[in-house]
Amino acid sequence: MAKFEMDTDFIRKLAAILEETKLVEIELADGDRRIRVARPAVATAAPIAAMAPVAAPATAPAAGGLAAATSDVGKHPGAVKSPMVGTAYLSPEPGKPVFVNIGDKVTAGQTLLIIEAMKTFNPIKAPKAGTVSQVLIDNARPVEFGEVLMIVE
Numbered sequence: 001m002a003k004f005e006m007d008t009d010f011i012r013k014l015a016a017i018l019e020e021t022k023l024v025e026i027e028l029a030d031g032d033r034r035i036r037v038a039r040p041a042v043a044t045a046a047p048i049a050a051m052a053p054v055a056a057p058a059t060a061p062a063a064g065g066l067a068a069a070t071s072d073v074g075k076h077p078g079a080v081k082s083p084m085v086g087t088a089y090l091s092p093e094p095g096k097p098v099f100v101n102i103g104d105k106v107t108a109g110q111t112l113l114i115i116e117a118m119k120t121f122n123p124i125k126a127p128k129a130g131t132v133s134q135v136l137i138d139n140a141r142p143v144e145f146g147e148v149l150m151i152v153e
Contacts (some may be wrong), residue, residue, distance in 0.1 A: 006079045011037060023085070073148045076128060078101050080150040082143045086117030088124075091141045098139075100150075112150055115143065127153050 014026050014037040017029035025085040073079055082088070090098040090113050099111050106112065111123040112132070137143060 011035070021143075023118070025107075038100060069104060071138060073134070073151060076151055077135070078128070078149075078152040079122065079148045080112060080127060080152060082115060082147045082149055083124070084117050084122065085114055085145050086115040086122070086143060088137050088139070088141055088143045088149060089114050089116065089121075090135070090137075091136060100133055100135075102135055104130060104132045108151060112152075124149065 011075040014028075014035070017023070018026060018037060025036060027034065027036040029035075074081075092114065094097070099113055100106060106126040106129065108126055108129045110126045112126055113124050114121045116122075117122055132150060133153045136151070137147075137149050137150075144147065
């Protein structure tokens with residue numbers, strides 16, 4: 001078995017990237033070698049405070065409450081899932097109207113929200129035409145990969 005050499009400067013650079021980007025972890029692999037640098041997840045209030053509040057109808061879950069709404073949403077054919085880890089924003093910038101509200105008709109490819117990841121704003125588009133029936137996230141909230149964000153029926 002070959003000895004695994006530790007490059008502490010490289011690890012420090014990864015840790016600095018974590019701090020700079022506010023990511024929770026970075027994992028890299030090269031063949032059989034793997035390195036994972038992680039820090040405890042700490043919620044920061046600054047980005048949330050910077051965003052204007054969103055009207056309640058845009059984030060209200062469907063009838064039955066949040067628990068009922070989230071129980072089977074992952075299996076819903078109209079589930080719009082997060083393609084990345086980041087912070088979701090329902091409007092293009094603070095003080096602007098949200099991209100979509102519950103009940104809005106959308107076309108395939110229409111922007112539903114944006115996710116900020118590593119200081120890049122990524123538009124999340126409607127996978128199909130339909131009506132927004134549920135918005136399952138709050139504005140300026142961290143989201144995980146695969147998390148259901150909205151339902152388009």
